[in-house]
């Protein structure tokens with residue numbers, strides 16, 4: 063059995079110190095093995111240009127990475143957290159994976175959404191699965207809009223994910239149809255840590271852009287059913303105990319196995 067915690071909150075735009083403090087206080091006293099935080103949780107979401115995102119981006123030894131490494135050590139948990147990553151003149155919408163043994167990995171969002179295309183470089187990490195160093199549990203990572211591409215979750219399932227952690231900044235409600243499908247069709251748990259709140263930015267043309275994030279962070283069982291879901295606006299941590307081993311046998315009838323029954327010779331890439 064493993065405990066997983068989803069953190070839902072409203073980050074303050076470009077105020078990483080405030081956001082890291084809020085994350086630490088929300089998690090105070092939580093005993094858990096995996097912590098999933100929202101996409102871009104250290105900075106907020108609404109960057110308008112790549113220069114602006116560059117200004118908020120952090121390299122591997124900077125504040126956010128140090129903070130999440132410390133959080134992983136303190137909770138003896140795997141931490142998955144969205145942040146703006148700087149790497150060799152490039153800027154990525156990324157998810158840091160910090161392990162309790164001090165190791166760090168970075169997933170770079172593959173499928174950018176909306177104005178992210180103007181602000182970030184396309185992710186080039188590819189999909190990967192991280193074994194929990196203290197538990198028998200394999201965690202795959204995707205970020206938000208990756209849910210619209212079933213290939214993302216399928217790749218993670220083929221790599222052996224028991225749980226897909228999905229840091230998110232979702233602004234529509236259609237994901238409530240798609241995300242549980244990703245859980246069902248791959249027989250994996252899907253952990254969606256979404257943010258809440260609204261961000262309004264002045265645009266260069268004098269107009270404004272207002273985005274409202276839809277909250278509702280949720281852990282889906284491998285059947286696609288929600289186990290527990292936050293409401294749309296609350297700042298809270300959901301902690302649940304699950305058995306990741308239940309995802310390993312991919313049967314769904316005595317004659318069917320989800321992955322072995324695939325017919326890739328008929329699929330287009």
Ligand code: ACM
Pocket residue numbers: 101174175205206207208230231232233
């Ligand atoms: C999204 O990918 N932030 C919707």
